[in-house]
Amino acid sequence: MLRIHFAGEDIGRVRIAAGPVPAWEMLLSLHALRGPADHGVFGPWRARTLGVLDASARLLLRLAPPRGYSPDFLTPTADNDIDSLVDAVQSTARRRLRTDLGLLAAQRGPAVWMRPLADGDTTALRCVGTAMFRYHQRVLAPAWDRIHAVVMAERAARVADLLDGGVERMLSRLHPHIRWEAPVLSVTYPVRKELHLGGRGLLLVPSYFCWARPIALRDSGLDPVLVYPANRGLQRLVEPPDTSNGDSLAQLLGATRAAVLQEIGGAEGVTGTDLVRRLRISPASASEHATVLRRAGFIVSHRTANTVWHMPTPLGRAVLERDSGVRAGHGCQRSPARAGFTP
Structure with missing residues (x-):
């Protein structure tokens, strides 16, 4: 067990890495x-x-x-x-x-x-x-684009916890192997270790390749870091061939599915409940559309407790940017920068 001891000022010095490290x-x-x-x-x-x-x-x-x-x-x-x-x-x-x-x-x-x-x-x-x-x-x-998308989905979920309930709520929902009981963050760990922050704060690093349990630096004198698994949706870097639903890209031509992608990309991440409320579709429909978009590589999905967050991948953002550019031109000839783009 790793026990991370917080002093009073450490709560205000918890940070989340800006992206994959x-x-x-x-x-x-x-x-x-x-x-x-x-x-x-x-x-x-x-x-x-x-x-x-x-x-x-x-x-x-x-x-x-x-x-x-x-x-x-x-x-x-x-x-x-x-x-x-x-x-x-x-x-x-x-x-x-x-x-x-x-x-x-x-x-x-x-x-x-x-x-x-x-x-x-x-x-x-x-x-x-x-x-x-x-x-x-x-x-x-x-x-890296795939790693970045998975890590940023986890980061968005933690930021949502921070905004909704403060640092202590965020710490309490980091991972099943992490437990917050103020002023100590207890982490399932292969050895017994006590880490006293002493006002230095703590950097949280969500990681795609961190698996099974969190990890920290051995030397307690270094800047405190806690690396923990970000890939809760079990997203693969190499996707297996999908034969269940045929050509996922062709299915994206539907108006509702396009609206789902626009909602996810426009807000840089939404929950399934958000999709149901904003688009007035059923939960089953929202889930089906998100599944097709995920298989096509346009979004990644991330589960936290009972909530699933959807975020656009770089490919999904590129498709949305191209669509926005075409609509803005009202059918006119695309600029040279857009002319060669193939989604």
């Missing part, structure tokens, strides 16, 4: 690569990803074992920028490297490749940075 998505996706091949959500992604990795990924897989400790220096920042992440890792202080790699060696046994990295050798650090950049480009970047 490359460092954490990278680390936790490396863990997922070592997971079962038949995993319901990660299995198809894992099979595809193992075929595109280059040799530099071996270093990252050594640094990030699927169980136990992974070095804190691999997740130094919440910046939503791969270049900033690489710079931060390559600038890691020697003391931090020695501490973290010493813990890794104690867990897995010392290895020859660890020594130059623990000594802060610039070539060894450059190799880590290069491996991280290549991994991001080959593995994460192609799926």
Whole structure:
């Protein structure tokens, strides 16, 4: 059990990451690569990803074992920028490297490749940075829009909790493995750990690749972070072929379904109840239309307790922007920027 102790000022210093954090998505996706091949959500992604990795990924897989400790220096920042992440890792202080790699060696046994990295050798650090950049480009970047949509759906749900009931309500509804009993946030965890915030606040990081239980940094002296699962809707990065309803895109031509997409995109996320009320359709109809839109890749859906939130994907937003541009032109010739767009 991880027990996070809040001082009075910490409640006002709880933040939610602005989007998916490359460092954490990278680390936790490396863990997922070592997971079962038949995993319901990660299995198809894992099979595809193992075929595109280059040799530099071996270093990252050594640094990030699927169980136990992974070095804190691999997740130094919440910046939503791969270049900033690489710079931060390559600038890691020697003391931090020695501490973290010493813990890794104690867990897995010392290895020859660890020594130059623990000594802060610039070539060894450059190799880590290069491996991280290549991994991001080959593995994460192609799926980033999907990851972003899932994480932002979770973020929207938490913001709604914050607006409706304050920070304490938000904390109480973070995840089934997280329990808020003021002034302590208790998290299901593989080891017993006490984290005293002491006025530093807490950064909440919803993550697509965080699975089963939340995770935190080992070193309590670092800025406090709690990473927790965002993918409650079990959204896959690689969707299985859908043969149940034929061509989902063709079904989008209906007026009601288009209105559902416009509602979801126009508000940057709505609940099923919102769709029923605003469009005056039945709950079953709202659910059916949302399902087709989700299969077509235009929205993602996210369940929190008994509420399902729907948010547009980048593809869904692009379709809405194109439709808006065509209607604004009243049938006139599209601009060159729009002319080549194919939904």
